[in-house]
Amino acid sequence: MDAATITAPAVLILLGPPGAGKGTQARMLEDKFGLVQLSTGDLLRGAVAAGTEAGKAAKAVMEAGDLVSDGIVTAILRDRMAETDCAKGVILDGFPRTTVQAEALDGLLASTDQKINAAISLEVDDTEMVTRISGRYTCAGCGEGYHDTYKQPAEDGKCDKCGHTEFTRRADDNAETVASRLSAYHAQTAPLIDYYQAQGVLKGIDAMGQIDDIARDLQALVGDIMD
Numbered sequence: 001m002d003a004a005t006i007t008a009p010a011v012l013i014l015l016g017p018p019g020a021g022k023g024t025q026a027r028m029l030e031d032k033f034g035l036v037q038l039s040t041g042d043l044l045r046g047a048v049a050a051g052t053e054a055g056k057a058a059k060a061v062m063e064a065g066d067l068v069s070d071g072i073v074t075a076i077l078r079d080r081m082a083e084t085d086c087a088k089g090v091i092l093d094g095f096p097r098t099t100v101q102a103e104a105l106d107g108l109l110a111s112t113d114q115k116i117n118a119a120i121s122l123e124v125d126d127t128e129m130v131t132r133i134s135g136r137y138t139c140a141g142c143g144e145g146y147h148d149t150y151k152q153p154a155e156d157g158k159c160d161k162c163g164h165t166e167f168t169r170r171a172d173d174n175a176e177t178v179a180s181r182l183s184a185y186h187a188q189t190a191p192l193i194d195y196y197q198a199q200g201v202l203k204g205i206d207a208m209g210q211i212d213d214i215a216r217d218l219q220a221l222v223g224d225i226m227d
């Protein structure tokens, strides 16, 4: 199925620990299905860079690898979802991360007559996550993601998508912060797997393989869900 056949705004959630590939896969789904990727991590990094009140409150928390308060994150997400492009449907990447956020999302969707089509869990082992996270970097021009081991630009130092030659690495992609982020995931986010199982919308994908193989399985699943 493709973007032209989607009739109602879809709401997809990607669940999974840091490094599972949520951002990479969300961008691919965005391209294929015409949905909008909403990454609360990106929105928060934008707020930090812009020096907003929310950004000032979030900065140190993010650097420590802890979760930003539910109030701040939910407000940022709610404002972004109210923008017109989100009427095409959204892929939530990195939200919700706590039960409080999941309940807030349920309330927000109910008030706008939307529902969750699927919460897709990207299933991976923790041991692999540290390697994945510590090698990743992003094009400073268009945000395309790369990895020292798994995904390098075809031409060394030049983004495949936009041709830009500058790249950035996230401040929180270091070994100590990764450990905190993984424990935050297990303590606060993993319980959402049961939460969405109980709602009957949980799906799982084996996300341990190559990016393109995972993308193929995930896109087939999303095609079926939205059929």
Ligand code: AMP
Pocket: 018, 039, 040, 041, 042, 044, 061, 062, 063, 065, 066, 067, 068, 069, 073, 093, 094, 095, 096, 097, 098, 101, 172, 181
């Ligand atoms: P991410 O880009 O999804 O890995 O998020 C980077 C950091 O932003 C996380 O380690 C948290 O500090 C913060 N963050 C992103 N999304 C959320 C969320 N839904 N709830 C709380 N903190 C978040």
